[in-house]
Amino acid sequence: MIFIQSAQNDSSTNDILDWILYLDIHEKIQRQNDIASLEKVSIHINKDIHIKGSTINTIFDSDEISRRWYRRGTFSFNEIPLPKDYKASKISYPTQNYLRKEMDYILKLIDKNIVQYKNSINTFSDNNTNKIDNLIVASQTGLRIPETLITNEAEELLLFTQKHTKIITKAISSSNYELSLDDYKVNMYCGTEMINIKHLNHKQNIKTLFPSFYQQYIEKKYELRIFYLKGKFYPMAIFSQANEKTKIDFRNYDTERPNRCAPYQLPKEIEEKLHRLMQSIDMNCGSIDMIYTPEREYVFLEVNPVGQFQWLSRNCNYDIEREIALELLKEKT
Structure with a gap:
C-alpha cells in the first residue's frame, strides 16, 4: 500500500x-x-x-x-x-x-x-533541514555560495556592508509564519529584501536586536529552480531580471507580467555536486534554488523539501507528477 x-x-x-x-x-x-x-x-x-x-x-x-x-x-x-x-x-x-x-x-x-x-x-x-547547515555542506561539496553573515552586532554588519556594496536580508528558517490576533489567525510572509546602505552609514543608527541573516547580493543573469528526485534533475530557468518587481527575488510574483520560464540543462559537474549535497543532508527529494551570474557562474542558495513543483512541471513539460507516481508504484526494496 x-x-x-x-x-x-x-x-x-x-x-x-x-x-x-x-x-x-x-x-x-x-x-x-x-x-x-x-x-x-x-x-x-x-x-x-x-x-x-x-x-x-x-x-x-x-x-x-x-x-x-x-x-x-x-x-x-x-x-x-x-x-x-x-x-x-x-x-x-x-x-x-x-x-x-x-x-x-x-x-x-x-x-x-x-x-x-x-x-x-x-x-x-x-522539514527541519537547517538552511545554514545546507549552505555549509554545499560549500564543502564545491558549490559556490554567497558570503553570509548572521549577527546582531552593528560593527560586524557595517564591516560586511563595506565589503559588499549590495546585501540582502531574509528569514533564517522559514519565510512563512502564523500570527494570532484576538480570534483571528494571520499568515505572515518574510521575503528577501535589499538592505538600504544609506541607513547603515552611522553606527548610532543601528540598534542591537535579535541576530538576523545577511547575505552578499549576487547579480543574476537568470535564476534556476531545480526539482530533484532521487538523483534525477528537472531544472528550469527563470528570467526574473526582465521585471523590476522580480529582480531581487522571483517569488515577488508579477501576475500581470509573469516571468518567462524555460527548460534548462545543468552542466554535469553541477549535477554531481548537487547530488552529493542531497546525499549529505539525507534528502531524496526537494526544490533547489540557484543563480546563474553574468560571469557564467552557478551559485547555490537553498533547498526546500516541500517546495512547489507544479508550475515547474507545467512550464517545462516535465510531467514530474507522473515521475513521482512511477516512483511510488515501484515494488518495495
Missing part, C-alpha cells in the same frame, strides 16, 4: 493520485491530510516496530504500508487527552507542557518508523 501524507488543499497531491490510478487502478492508496488528528495509536516494539493508528477518517497499519510519500503536514494530537470528569484548571502549565513534549516524542517516532523502505519519498524530518 502507498501511504501519502499531505495538506487537504494541495493540488499537486491530487495530480499525483490521478497518475497513480491511471497507471495502476488496482493500487491500494491511503491519504492522510494534515487537518486530521490521531484518536488511537499503538506502537509495538520487539525485533521490529509495528505501528497502528486511526483518525476520524482513516485507519493505518505499518505492516500494510510498503511505500510512503511525505508531502506536507504531520501526525498530531488535537489536544491533551484528559478524563472527562477532570477539570483542566487542575493541570498546571508545566504539566501541560510536559504532556505536549511526551506526545511530540511519540509523533516523531511514528513519522520516522511508519515505513522504512528505500523507495519512499521525503520524510517529515526533512
Whole structure:
C-alpha cells in the first residue's frame, strides 16, 4: 500500500493520485491530510516496530504500508487527552507542557518508523533541514555560495556592508509564519529584501536586536529552480531580471507580467555536486534554488523539501507528477 501524507488543499497531491490510478487502478492508496488528528495509536516494539493508528477518517497499519510519500503536514494530537470528569484548571502549565513534549516524542517516532523502505519519498524530518547547515555542506561539496553573515552586532554588519556594496536580508528558517490576533489567525510572509546602505552609514543608527541573516547580493543573469528526485534533475530557468518587481527575488510574483520560464540543462559537474549535497543532508527529494551570474557562474542558495513543483512541471513539460507516481508504484526494496 502507498501511504501519502499531505495538506487537504494541495493540488499537486491530487495530480499525483490521478497518475497513480491511471497507471495502476488496482493500487491500494491511503491519504492522510494534515487537518486530521490521531484518536488511537499503538506502537509495538520487539525485533521490529509495528505501528497502528486511526483518525476520524482513516485507519493505518505499518505492516500494510510498503511505500510512503511525505508531502506536507504531520501526525498530531488535537489536544491533551484528559478524563472527562477532570477539570483542566487542575493541570498546571508545566504539566501541560510536559504532556505536549511526551506526545511530540511519540509523533516523531511514528513519522520516522511508519515505513522504512528505500523507495519512499521525503520524510517529515526533512522539514527541519537547517538552511545554514545546507549552505555549509554545499560549500564543502564545491558549490559556490554567497558570503553570509548572521549577527546582531552593528560593527560586524557595517564591516560586511563595506565589503559588499549590495546585501540582502531574509528569514533564517522559514519565510512563512502564523500570527494570532484576538480570534483571528494571520499568515505572515518574510521575503528577501535589499538592505538600504544609506541607513547603515552611522553606527548610532543601528540598534542591537535579535541576530538576523545577511547575505552578499549576487547579480543574476537568470535564476534556476531545480526539482530533484532521487538523483534525477528537472531544472528550469527563470528570467526574473526582465521585471523590476522580480529582480531581487522571483517569488515577488508579477501576475500581470509573469516571468518567462524555460527548460534548462545543468552542466554535469553541477549535477554531481548537487547530488552529493542531497546525499549529505539525507534528502531524496526537494526544490533547489540557484543563480546563474553574468560571469557564467552557478551559485547555490537553498533547498526546500516541500517546495512547489507544479508550475515547474507545467512550464517545462516535465510531467514530474507522473515521475513521482512511477516512483511510488515501484515494488518495495
